[in-house]
Amino acid sequence: MRKKILEVAVEQFSRYGVRTITMEDIARLSGVSKKTIYQEFKDKKELVKEAFGMLLKEDQEKLDAIMRDEDGVIEHLVYTSRMIRERIANLNPMAVLEVQRYFPEAWKMFECFRDNVIVTDIVKVLERGKKLGYFRNEINTRILARMRVNQINAAFDPSNYSGEDVKMVDIQMELMDHFLHGIFTEKGRQAYLEGVELNH
């Protein structure tokens, strides 16, 4: 029940924004009463935090599991690309803006995730990929990891979406692709393209 509520919440919040979706909407679409929701969650702030937190946790666990494999570099990249396609495709920049402005607790969680999980994860995959010959030997993993995180942040920043010409998912995919092709060896490039192909 709790999970159902969280799934509905994250879907609706992502698509339509955190403020436009009311607790009543969540209740109706989850097929429960508001009372049930408030038994599970203290208030809307908590629901917002838990809902997005669920996604972050899932992805973190998945990526950790992949990296527990000796190789796993290409699998990691393929999963990340899929994550971008599936999660960010329906993420309205307004939702990000609203979380940032009106749900500081939830926003802190995002920042924490970004500054800890993502950075260390990228450093790890870059070093591993270099060692295994997927990425060029000359690259400076620290510098590139930081640059990549800044790239991701920029693509999430709602202020970069004043005109609604380009979608967030397209920007994220384009940046990831461009970043990877800047560091791939021929072996890495081939393996990645194959991996993406197989994943479709």
Place this chain on the structure above:
DNA sequence: TACCGG
């Protein structure tokens, strides 16, 4: 579902 209060 009705209702209160911010």
Place this chain on the structure above:
DNA sequence: CCCGGT
């Protein structure tokens, strides 16, 4: 008036 919360 709307919506979070009871």
